[in-house]
Amino acid sequence: MITVAAISLNVAILIASYGLMDGMVKHLVSNVTNMVTGEVQIHAPGYLVDHSMYKVVKDPTGIMERLGSRGIHGSARSYGYGLIASGNKSAGALFWGVDPDMEKKYFDLADHVETGRYLSSIPKKEIVVGRKLARSLNARIGSEVVLVVQAADGSLGNDLFTVRGILKAAGDRIDRNAAIMHRQDFQELFVSGGRIHEIALNTRGAVPLAALEQIATAAAPGTDVKSWRQLMPSLSDMVNFFDAGMWLFGMIFFLAAALGVMNTMLMSTFERIREFGILKALGTSPWRILGDVAAESFVLSLVSTIIGGIIGVGLSLFFMHKGLDTSIFVPGDAAVSVSGIAFDPVWRATVSVKTILSPILMMCFISLIASLYPAAIAARLDPIKAMTRV
């Protein structure tokens, strides 16, 4: 029946649209958090204020074990500032000491290499640098670089490293300053004795943010636990901005779909006014008519919205896996970094209870109401008039 088809289509489109809208925002966040920041980070109190290399996280192994037993994993990192020089060019850099295996497993940066590759699991005095840093040093894969740092014991740490990878755009900070090495190389260079400055946790959305914060705080007493929202207020604001925009758009789409559903139901019910007139003439009470219509349209609405729901979910899933590549709108290199945050051009939908259930319920409700109105009219009409309605 046309009615069913029409309502289903409206519902399906609404669901798919919500999926895309929701996806846009969620992916904005996960792109950033999955890359390197993670969802929650643990630092020593006061570390984020001055980044002093002497403010370390106590008992990092214990913390990671406790969290690991609850299925929460992440990466432990060390940081230190210094100078990186190649040929006759030099620049200040922030050096990272990481465990490449942990980074590869729980974060995406290891895959985000433009040329060359990420660090190997074995310390080989290799270094991976941000793309703007590489450019300012005129460094290429295989380039030799000199690292000069103030080691933890005050001595001048220096050594030769080889550039093994140059990263894609990953946000301003990383592009300009990041120089990543194996944690053992870091230890040697900085005489750091295995000090850890940061534990970054990433569950890729499996654990809700508030819960994650709580668990982390419990597992790491005496430390400073922050979520990505506090660590990156710019991104947090951007997400709020998008959320608001999507809310508005969602409203408009909702109204448009509601209009479609209401229309369909109204017309199809009005179509049957002759029928109601006959029934009335035959003696059926108005309430009975109303009741019948209500029951019928309830079933109709339910069936249509469910069918629409299934199609909608199907579409959303399709877009979740396939995604729409918006870089087709942009000629050339679609590496984009705005406000220090790198954007992924592929737009995916997300499927969640929120994006599916509420459209279905709302549309069902609307179609029901829409059917009752004409039925009420029919119920009160003079049967002759109803029957001869043309």
Next chain:
Amino acid sequence: MKLQIDSFRGIPMEKNMSSLVKRMSVLLLLLVFIVPASPCSAMQTLNAKGILDRVDDLFRGKSSKGIMTMKIVTAHWTRTLKVEWWSEGKDKSLMRILRPKKEEGTATLRVGNDIWNYLPKVNRVIKLPSSMMSASWMGSHFTNDDLVKESRMAEDYTFELTFRGKRDGREILEVTCLPKPDAPVVWGKVMVAVRPVDYLPLKILYYDEDMSLARTMYFSHIGPLGNRILPRVMRIVPADKPEEMTEITYEQMTFDLDLPAEVFSIRSLRR
């Protein structure tokens, strides 16, 4: 905003040892040089500007070389370096580390506004970006910038003799220096205490604009250095971290020697 800063960004600010410290200390060392160990009365008849001008002129074109020991105490570590240096005029200097053995041969060359470092462990010379000027030299309370600054004492301060008498059991003369309104100096006031007998400095106090003490420089162990009598130990103590300090002990110094130009070259940096 599109930032055009180079990658220096992100490096934490280091305590800045004012060039003034160095300038003042050199000024006073040379003050002593031109006024040989003689009765003090001559001091009061010369006006302050006259002294400064004479010192400026005398300082120009001079060269020196020597060996010093630098002891650095910070909240997290203590280090002692033995450093050999050469300097000419106000914009050429070469410093080489002799001890500890781990860093022997590490050298810093400054010519004009450029600074190079030689690292013996990796046998490479690197040129420091201009942003590193403010970074501390070898972790001490001195910065690279201190090596570079031009001296403009006569233009930057007005001097006045403000105290004569005993303090802490010693006879001293105290000169108060106030920066001229447009002078590019960060201090609010500098107070210099000298020995009346030969005007050798004992203590210099640096105050910030709010007139709170920012750092203190102590001079001691007065004795022969090269062909002069000078305080052989200088110590800088930041006021907000009194447990930290950098102390320089001059072991040897030679003044006004002929230094061939190759001394201040990259080749000699590597030697």
Next chain:
Amino acid sequence: MILRLAWRSLWRNKRRTVITVCSIALGLTFAIFFIALAEGAYEQMIEQMVRIQSGHITLEHPEYRQAPSVDLWITVPPQLRSEVEKWPDVEETKLVILGQGIVKSGAGNMAAAIMGVEPSVEKASSPVARNLITGKYLEASDKSQVVVGSEMAERLKLAVGKKLVIATNDVTGTLVEELCRVKGIFRTGSEEIDAYFIQMPIDFARRLFHLPREGATQMGVILKDPGAQKRIMKRIKDRLDDRPISVLSWQEVMPDVATYIKMDKGSNLIFQAILIFLILFTIFNTLSMSVLERQREFAMLLAVGTTARRLRLQVFAETVFLGVIGCVAGLFFGGLAVVYGHVYGINLSAIMGESVNISGFALSSRMYTKLSFGIFFGSAVTVLTATLLLGLIPVRRATRISIVDTLR
């Protein structure tokens, strides 16, 4: 004749007519509002960014983009500048000097991005000027005053009136130092800006860097109508003759933002397409159903001798009326909504919080719709045309009925 019949037939079944007209009208209203909102949001973002940077059009040294440095400066003849300002599409022009240096106080030192600005121009548009937390913004008469960010002020222990020494390399590469005093402290909310930027009057910057009197790093042109960009750029290029000055669009100066907007617009287009599809589908549905409803009526008309052709024309005429009325109504309500949105804006602070900081400028939580004849006209034409085209299908079907079957 047909038209009159069509008209009357419409009014015979008010309910059906009203529903159909409403679908078209509302559909158009939604479409217009949605597009105006989306376009408005982009414009807002671009306008803000462009005003903070160097305008819709930037004039600079040809080599500046490759390797930004204060010694790559331009001199814009004042007559040229005042001429450009008089052009009807130009709102204003501004000169800026950009350099880098180290900033020192008694408490330490840090790297800084130095910006020499014209206070009279920046006062209105710069987020720095609008976000002062203490002190005052710059005036052209200030000799050696600067405004610094809250982060820098904190790290260097600065307050209004305090001393600051700027050390930098002038255009000849010589190290220069100047004393200045803090006139005001700003907080834009962007850590980068609050920790690295200091602004000073452009004449002070010229003194500092030893630039000649009319020299500047960039001249920015802010347009009243962003659409005039290409035209004005060409005009400026012509005026400049062979002078070695590059004329760049903001897209060239901020390619990342331009790319991001293109991508976002792309996704927006997709949304628009979906919405229009939804609306058109509804209209189609409505038209089809109304035709289906009237099968008996048509059968009777055909039975009494109306030609198929006349019937088709009549039904089509009805569709035309419906379409036109619907579109007019849609334009009216859509227009109303857009005008409200344009003048008052839509307050989203309930969802978004008071204001949002992106890349250093606070986007207010009011979204403004774009008031554009093009949007109205385009949407209305699209919907009307689509309605008519879609209406043809049921029209054909209307006449293909079997009279006998229907009338039974």
